[in-house]
Amino acid sequence: MTERELGLLDAEKLREDFEILSRTVRDGRPLVYLDSGATSQKPRQVLDAEREFYERHNAAVHRGAHQLAEEATDGYEAARATIAAFIGAQANEVVFTKNTTEAINLVAYAMSNSATAGEEHARFRIGPGDEVVVSEMEHHANLVPWQELCRRTGATLRWFSVTDEGRLDLANLDELVNERTKIVALAHQSNVLGTVNPVRTVIAKAHEFGALVLLDAAQSVPHMPVDVRELGADFLVFSGHKMLGPNGIGVLWGRPELLAAMPPFITGGSMIGVVYIDSATWADPPQRFEAGVPMAPQAVGLAAACDYLSAVGMENVRAYEHALTGYALKQVGALDGVRIIGPVDGEARGGTISFVVEDIHPHDVGQVLDDQGLAVRVGHHCAWPLHRRYNVVATTRASLYLYNTFADVDALVEGIKAAQRFFGTGPGA
């Protein structure tokens, strides 16, 4: 089977836009990039957009009255509108951060800051007796900030388990989400298991109790159509660099009435109303959360990435990756001595495939793959508690994106076999 048969997306053609994909590694091996879950590669169109901003329109946005400043501001705000539209949101609901991690911290700190902020921010207060709910499959970025919020405020952290099959365990949903719950922070798609979580169910339950829901969409927005109105969450966060965009930019989407009620996180220039030497008032969102000269060129680059993805069509991206993932699950899953950590069927899961190879440490698997030009990730993938849950120290992870091909999957399978041969394990050993 080749991707052509799908008739949806021509990966070979798209690859031409990614200069880096034609390079070689380790003594002339063609690069097979299977680490898009960590960070994606960027097409020429994105790099060009960013450079064009620097070479033609560069100025500090929202701060000048000259032509360059106007053009820069226009570019920045047009980018916000494009990115908002990409997730079905309004421009004023989109806050730029440096990455997903900052976006999550922003919400967590807004909650602790509300303790000393005015009454108008009372909605976000949290303290002893209140609960924050996460899951065992969270990336550290969606776990540690909530641990720290609990530490600062005296609130209690609780968590969903995951099943042996790699699914969110909703068995104790009714017990976990209750009248004490202030916020539920949950991965939309796991960066290890690939699992796409049944977030609507959790959101509905949380909203019964007036609890907020934040979705960590770092691994979903790049790979499937996401519409914030349809999902019904309160906050949604993602990073530019995982979706063909530049590094150094991330997004916090929030319901406008919630953003309006949130005290600021990082303070400084451009986020203020009036400033006196001993006190200040705040601008409206999104400015309230964007202190300092922002990453305007990166915003423009991310908007170009959204345009690129929209031109391909997010439905096509999803369908193509679904086919590719199904193929990979079958091929990798069929290998003797290989155990996939995560759902082995392609339903409600994305193209992230983590696995262990019997008797070979992931570092060693990764090394042998690297020697053959395959770039995978090894380790706990910033999800240490999840690995503990499956009694593994580390896994090897291959993560697919729209520029990967069925041939890449074949190369992965060959690579794993080579590792088994090298270490004298697996079939035939």
Add this chain to the structure above:
Amino acid sequence: MTERELGLLDAEKLREDFEILSRTVRDGRPLVYLDSGATSQKPRQVLDAEREFYERHNAAVHRGAHQLAEEATDGYEAARATIAAFIGAQANEVVFTKNTTEAINLVAYAMSNSATAGEEHARFRIGPGDEVVVSEMEHHANLVPWQELCRRTGATLRWFSVTDEGRLDLANLDELVNERTKIVALAHQSNVLGTVNPVRTVIAKAHEFGALVLLDAAQSVPHMPVDVRELGADFLVFSGHKMLGPNGIGVLWGRPELLAAMPPFITGGSMIGVVYIDSATWADPPQRFEAGVPMAPQAVGLAAACDYLSAVGMENVRAYEHALTGYALKQVGALDGVRIIGPVDGEARGGTISFVVEDIHPHDVGQVLDDQGLAVRVGHHCAWPLHRRYNVVATTRASLYLYNTFADVDALVEGIKAAQRFFGTGPGA
């Protein structure tokens, strides 16, 4: 006089590296960019370095074991070493942030976070009865975070005044800095007045009482040689985008023993020691303060900017700007109806010249200048309390950099005269 006579720096030649400086604005007027205090332009060398990273070495740093990840990590850490050397520091003392604003917030939040962090962070605790000292000339980025720290902890904010001449008023130094002082946060160079502050005097006094000193070097590091060991401060912060570097990257330098004793600010991946579902430990600095996939391409770009500035020579940059500023102070200062806000002599001041034109609002001055291709900034420049101090709502600010010429200053003078003619004020009106 032309810059050639200085024999130090050939601005005309340097300008060729800045594509944007050859563009025109407003119906074909050549751009005269006098807004580098807001953000600088970027030379080709910086943009090329960033692009080369994306096209050849892009991967998530510190997270992969494949060749691209190694190259990306090497590039990122080599950039850290270059940037550290640029300010006379060691690599492990340099933390990357998204901008100056985040760097200041990092220190301010570390102080409030230490309340609930372990005993090993006790050095940073602050509360009622303790004092934080700033000055009236601070940028909002170095004022509002400290107001908020005081709000969160119950500490008291105090501030230095400025003199009518635009200098830091040290008259009450002994009273302001005392045994209650926990930290002094001070601009190294004012972004409005241009004043370079006598930071050594303040540092010496603060250290008598064991108080920390943070220098806001956003306006000094781009324009003069800065050596953190010579200055003797505890923390120093600056932004890449004001020193020919990319947007989206800033630096916190800190004494290593202080960084080691600081609890984290933004938490998430890559900044951890061990993570359990309900608790975590921290990595050593600088990683402790760099949660999430970092802005590696921007770090590489900023290192290229440092290399560019080092090749020109920071002493040359300072000397050239000093000559240019002297010329501008004389020419602008000589205009009837124009009042410079800030030192009128060139000693201990940089090339930032803020002024008011009698009976013409800065917005209108800026507009007339813009019509002639001159990009200046109008408003309070994120220093509202300072403007109040001088009884002005706003000023017009021209800020110079190494690519500005004496002809640019002449154009500014002509532009101001044109505004006066247009609004029928000033000489001859």
Add this chain to the structure above:
Amino acid sequence: MYQEIILDHYRNPHNKGLREPHDGEAHHINPTCGDEVTLRVTLTPSPENALDGSATVSDVSYDSMGCSISQASASVLTDLLIGKTVDESMRVLDEFTEMMHSKGVGEPDEDVLEDAVAFVGVSKYPARIKCALLAWMAWKDATVQSMQSEPRGGGDGLEGAS
């Protein structure tokens, strides 16, 4: 963008200086430059003694600090709205706001905007739009406030505005 009409209003502003009595007052600041306006509105209830859209904007006065655009815009506002009903005034406001966001394209309705069409050029300068709108936003707030106030009784308003 500096149309002669704008410069005229800037040099000789109309209705500047706060006046009594008033039903509503609003103070607006432009955070990017610090410009300020304090604006007062006096309404005269309709014949049915209602303080609704049919009431008359019998007086607008203001005090302000700012650039030529913000000053002239406040002055033109008072000329345009004094004497109109609240409903008519809101229509002018909508038209003015729309023009300011037009980026200089489209034809502003001169019948509605009268002298205010001079500001169409400002809409091409995004950083100045806030200047032009400052007084208008304050007027809107002050008027909404006035409509929620106790009617001071027919006629008062007009007397106060004299």
Add this chain to the structure above:
Amino acid sequence: MYQEIILDHYRNPHNKGLREPHDGEAHHINPTCGDEVTLRVTLTPSPENALDGSATVSDVSYDSMGCSISQASASVLTDLLIGKTVDESMRVLDEFTEMMHSKGVGEPDEDVLEDAVAFVGVSKYPARIKCALLAWMAWKDATVQSMQSEPRGGGDGLEGAS
């Protein structure tokens, strides 16, 4: 990088399994991959009964979980250091650390490092350097700890190591 010596030690590790008695123990984790080592050191005081650099590393034992490189490196470490004085061992540690940061350039001192020279290839893979150093860093901590412990009296150490 997978030299035959490394694979041999990986497949048949020496001195693996924690032993008693011990003077110092250290537990190290590699935060990027979760690999762990627990390592114990036993010292025999010098003839002058001093627990200083002249003491002998009479036993090293460990338990670990990790990749081939970290396993083999722990095994090689025990072969090399057991029987050397603390001073000599520290010299081996320094030499090994230097080699690991050499990026594969320079000649490691085979007289000092013996079998451990096989790890020179690992130094070309920055992500694996931590793996190779994990046991060595743990050994250093455990040894420093041992030197601060109460001498258990001459001979004990060697007996314990048997």
